[in-house]
Structure formats: C-alpha cells, structure tokens
Amino acid sequence: MNFLAAIGRAVLNLLAQIGRVTRFTGQTLAAVVSAPFYGRLLAQQIMRIGYFSLPVVGLTALSTGAVLALQIYLGGNRYGAEAIVPQIVVLGITRELGPVIAGLMVAGRVAAAIAAELGTMKVTEQIDALTTLATNPIKYLVVPRLLAAVISLPILTAVGDSIGVLGGYLVSTYNLGFTGSIYLKNTVDFAKSDDITSGLIKAAVFGFIIAIMGCYNGFFSKGGAQGVGAATTNAVVTSSILILAADFALTAILFHT
Amino acid sequence: MTAPSSSNKKIELIGVKKRFGSKVVLNGIDLSVEKQSSTVIIGGSGTGKSVAIKSILGILTPDEGTIRIDGEDVTRLKGAARDPLMKKFGMLFQGGALFDSLPVWENVAFGLIQGHGVARSKAKDIAIEKLAKVGLASDVAYLSPAELSGGMQKRVGLARAIAADPEIIFFDEPTTGLDPIMADIINDLIVSTVKDVGATALSITHDMTSARKISDRIAMLYQGKIIWNGPTAEIDRSGNPYVDQFIHGRAEGPIKMAVKA
Numbered sequence: 001m002n003f004l005a006a007i008g009r010a011v012l013n014l015l016a017q018i019g020r021v022t023r024f025t026g027q028t029l030a031a032v033v034s035a036p037f038y039g040r041l042l043a044q045q046i047m048r049i050g051y052f053s054l055p056v057v058g059l060t061a062l063s064t065g066a067v068l069a070l071q072i073y074l075g076g077n078r079y080g081a082e083a084i085v086p087q088i089v090v091l092g093i094t095r096e097l098g099p100v101i102a103g104l105m106v107a108g109r110v111a112a113a114i115a116a117e118l119g120t121m122k123v124t125e126q127i128d129a130l131t132t133l134a135t136n137p138i139k140y141l142v143v144p145r146l147l148a149a150v151i152s153l154p155i156l157t158a159v160g161d162s163i164g165v166l167g168g169y170l171v172s173t174y175n176l177g178f179t180g181s182i183y184l185k186n187t188v189d190f191a192k193s194d195d196i197t198s199g200l201i202k203a204a205v206f207g208f209i210i211a212i213m214g215c216y217n218g219f220f221s222k223g224g225a226q227g228v229g230a231a232t233t234n235a236v237v238t239s240s241i242l243i244l245a246a247d248f249a250l251t252a253i254l255f256h257t
Numbered sequence: 258m259t260a261p262s263s264s265n266k267k268i269e270l271i272g273v274k275k276r277f278g279s280k281v282v283l284n285g286i287d288l289s290v291e292k293q294s295s296t297v298i299i300g301g302s303g304t305g306k307s308v309a310i311k312s313i314l315g316i317l318t319p320d321e322g323t324i325r326i327d328g329e330d331v332t333r334l335k336g337a338a339r340d341p342l343m344k345k346f347g348m349l350f351q352g353g354a355l356f357d358s359l360p361v362w363e364n365v366a367f368g369l370i371q372g373h374g375v376a377r378s379k380a381k382d383i384a385i386e387k388l389a390k391v392g393l394a395s396d397v398a399y400l401s402p403a404e405l406s407g408g409m410q411k412r413v414g415l416a417r418a419i420a421a422d423p424e425i426i427f428f429d430e431p432t433t434g435l436d437p438i439m440a441d442i443i444n445d446l447i448v449s450t451v452k453d454v455g456a457t458a459l460s461i462t463h464d465m466t467s468a469r470k471i472s473d474r475i476a477m478l479y480q481g482k483i484i485w486n487g488p489t490a491e492i493d494r495s496g497n498p499y500v501d502q503f504i505h506g507r508a509e510g511p512i513k514m515a516v517k518a
Binding site: 036090124125126128129131133137 | 343347348368
C-alpha cells in the first residue's frame with residue numbers, strides 16, 4: 001500500500017508542478033503584452049544573457065566545429081568520401097549543434113544565474129517588496145529576462161554557427177589538406193536558408209525555456225540558502241532536459257518527418 | 258458585499274481564514290484599525306502575524322472571510338484592479354528587503370518611479386528628502402544597500418516605505434536584529450514619520466518594548482485568532498492569562514510553545 005501511495009504522491013507532485021509552471025508561463029505571457037514596458041531592464045538583460053554569453057558559446061562552437069570536421073574526415077575516409085566535410089559540417093552546425101550547444105551553455109550559465117538571483121530576492125522578501133511598491137514582479141523581473149533570452153539566443157546561435165563553420169574550416173585547411181576557397185564555396189553552395197532558420201527558431205524556443213525555468217525556480221524557491229541552491233540546480237537540470245526534448249520535437253515538426 | 262461605509266475604519270478583517278495544506282494558520286481573524294491610529298499585532302513566532310499582513314497586502318489570498326480597506330471589499334482584488342489600492346500601502350520589511358541591485362536612493366524612489374510614474378530626477382530629490390527624515394545624510398543615497406549596517410538598512414527601508422506618502426504603513430518586526438538603542442531610535446522614527454505622513458499603521462512584532470512605544474492599540478494573535486484587543490495603556494490590566502504570559506515573557510503559563518511544527 002505504501003508503495004502505491006508513494007507512486008501516487010509522486011504523480012500528484014509532478015502534475016502540480018506542471019500546473020504551476022503552466023500558470024506561471026501564462027501569467028508571464030499576459031504580462032508581456034500589457035504596459036508598463038521596462039526597456040532599460042530589457043537592454044540590461046540582453047547584455048547579461050546575450051552579450052556576456054558570447055565567449056562561452058563562441059569557444060564551444062569553435063571546438064565543436066573543429067572536432068566535427070576531424071570526425072567526418074576520418075569517417076568519410078573509410079568510403080573515400082572525405083571531400084564531404086564542408087557540407088556535413090555546415091549542416092550539422094546550423095541545424096543541430098549550433099542551437100543545442102548555445103542552448104545548453106546558456107542554460108548552464110544563465111538559467112542558474114536567474115534562479116539564484118530571483119531565489120535570493122524571494123527569500124529576502126524583495127519580490128514581496130516589489131508588490132508593496134505597486135510594481136508587478138512578473139512584469140518587472142520575468143518579462144525582461146524572457147524577452148532578452150528569446151532575442152539573444154538566435155543571435156548567439158547565428159554567431160556560434162559562423163564560428164563553428166570557422167572551426168571546421170581551420171582544421172580542414174591546416175590539417176586535412178582542403179583548399180580554403182573550395183571549402184568555403186562548398187559550404188555556401190550547400191547550406192540552404194531553411195537549415196539556418198530552423199536552427200534559429202529552435203534557439204528562440206530554447207531561450208524561452210531557459211528564461212521560464214530560471215525564473216520559475218527562482219520565484220518558487222523556499223527556505224534560505226539551501227532552497228536557493230536547490231532552485232539553481234533544478235533550473236539547470238529542467239531547462240537542459242526540456243531543451244533536448246524540444247529539440248527532438250522541433251526537428252520532427254520543422255522537417256516534417 | 259456591502260457599500261463603502263463612512264465609518265472611521267481604515268482596515269477591517271472579518272472572519273479571515275487561511276490554511277497551508279492541513280495547517281490552519283488564521284482561524285477566523287476579526288480586527289479593525291481606525292484611521293490614523295497605530296495597531297500592533299503581538300504573538301509568538303509562527304502564529305500567523307505575517308500571514309495576516311500579507312493577506313491584507315494581497316500577497317496571499319485568504320481562504321475565507323473579508324478584508325476591507327476604506328470600507329471597500331478588497332479580499333480578492335487582483336491584477337490591474339489592485340493597482341490603485343497598492344498605491345495606498347507602504348511596508349517596512351523585517352530584513353529590510355532592499356533591492357541590492359540598486360543604490361540607496363533608487364530603492365527609496367522605487368515606488369515613486371515605477372508605481373507612481375514620477376520622473377527620475379524629481380523622485381531622486383524626494384528620496385534624498387525622505388532619507389533626511391530618517392536621519393541619513395545625502396551621501397548615503399549613492400551607496401549600495403550591502404554597504405549599510407543593519408540599523409541603516411532599517412532606516413532606508415523606512416524611508417522607502419514612506420516615500421510615496423502612503424495612507425497605510427505596515428511594519429514587520431521593525432526592531433528585530435537591532436541593538437536596544439538602535440531599536441529605540443527606529444521606534445521613535447516610526448512614531449514620528451507615521452504622524453508626519455498622517456498614515457494609519459499596522460505592525461507585527463514580538464518585541465513588547467517596541468509594541469508599547471509605537472502603538473495606540475494592541476491585538477494579540479494566538480492559535481489563529483485574536484484573543485485580546487485593547488488600548489495599549491490597558492495591556493497590563495488585560496486580565497487575560499495568555500496576554501500576561503506573553504508580555505512578561507514567562508515560560509510557564511497557558512501558552513504551550515509548539516516544539517514540533
């Protein structure tokens with residue numbers, strides 16, 4: 001009996017959690033479309049979420065592009081198909097690795113920071129203080145972060161795509177004997193705009209997930225330092241899992257498979 | 258729902274109940290606070306004092322009962338409909354709850370800028386004026402809250418609470434964590450600023466020295482109900498054993514401290 005009760009409790013907990021996230025998301029979306037609009041906070045968050053994530057996204061994209069080129073070359077070599085490197089690199093980066101790597105890196109960097117910041121504000125009653133100062137905390141805290149993440153992630157991904165292709169280019173020309181101009185021509189000729197835009201759409205969705213999970217976990221954290229720590233962990237874990245799940249769903253939808 | 262009355266009651270709680278899960282925190286609170294008076298709710302830790310104030314502020318919604326401000330039922334007022342009401346309120350939080358991302362003056366001016374739409378430069382002037390009222394020099398205005406001592410943070414919190422000239426000010430444990438002298442200074446400031454703004458005050462505390470000093474009336478909360486309510490001068494003659502035990506801080510008496518939650 002206890003065993004069944006435990007399963008029941010877990011299921012109820014999960015459903016309650018999903019309900020709370022959904023409600024929180026709904027409240028946030030309603031707040032996006034109604035005044036007041038905090039432009040200064042949005043700019044600040046774009047700096048923090050987007051601009052300051054450039055180094056980490058750039059670095060991971062560079063190494064991913066380089067490793068990808070190397071692996072495809074080695075794999076393709078078995079069939080004498082090593083010339084396919086530029087095509088596969090640009091496809092893999094723009095469709096898949098660019099947005100997912102940007103999403104996961106930003107999830108680790110930003111969802112954690114958002115959850116820790118809002119969680120601390122929650123436990124020190126700063127969020128309640130906003131309410132008493134006639135300011136809607138969702139509009140003031142969540143909306144700027146959500147918009148900033150949805151705007152920043154596609155831009156980060158576009159930059160990451162370029163740097164990823166550059167990584168492949170560098171390895172291919174310096175180590176694998178490709179001619180630079182031919183590599184670039186093959187890349188540009190092969191990549192279709194759909195490959196790139198599908199990745200950017202994914203990135204925007206990932207940004208949405210990161211901001212909502214960071215803010216939600218922060219808003220509902222409880223019980224001092226330990227609670228904030230748990231909120232931070234949950235924000236990173238849930239946003240990473242949801243990014244991977246959404247990636248699969250979006251790939252299926254965007255490419256009609 | 259009744260029509261707004263012309264009575265002198267600023268805040269009214271009628272049969273307010275609130276529970277969290279199976280834990281009943283407020284079990285039918287009745288309390289009214291007259292205009293420009295100062296009421297203090299006393300009671301042990303975890304008796305629901307904060308929940309009562311948060312229900313009035315709308316941060317929590319009661320399960321049952323009615324809350325009226327100026328005779329108007331505001332119990333379930335939400336969203337934009339609540340905005341005009343929130344502008345009547347000011348609150349001093351227990352830990353100050355200052356925004357650590359903003360300098361002191363922006364903390365004080367926050368409600369003016371965000372809630373009331375006052376221009377930043379003008380709000381800054383008002384903030385510096387309010388800081389002076391709580392005894393802080395203008396150079397403090399540019400510090401970050403983390404650079405302030407506990408007593409100074411309370412002062413800034415007080416300046417922020419009175420910045421928009423609220424009609425009702427809530428004080429949550431205003432003297433907790435302060436040394437006795439600083440506590441007395443804050444008590445004096447509370448009395449003078451509340452009079453100065455002409456506000457109605459509702460405070461919660463378990464510091465009896467503070468309660469006696471800042472209140473006209475005291476209400477005692479025990480097991481989710483107001484068990485005594487009367488003028489501050491009469492609290493020593495309440496004839497209520499629970500009140501007597503609390504104000505004298507005795508371990509022995511009818512109140513049994515719940516060791517387990």
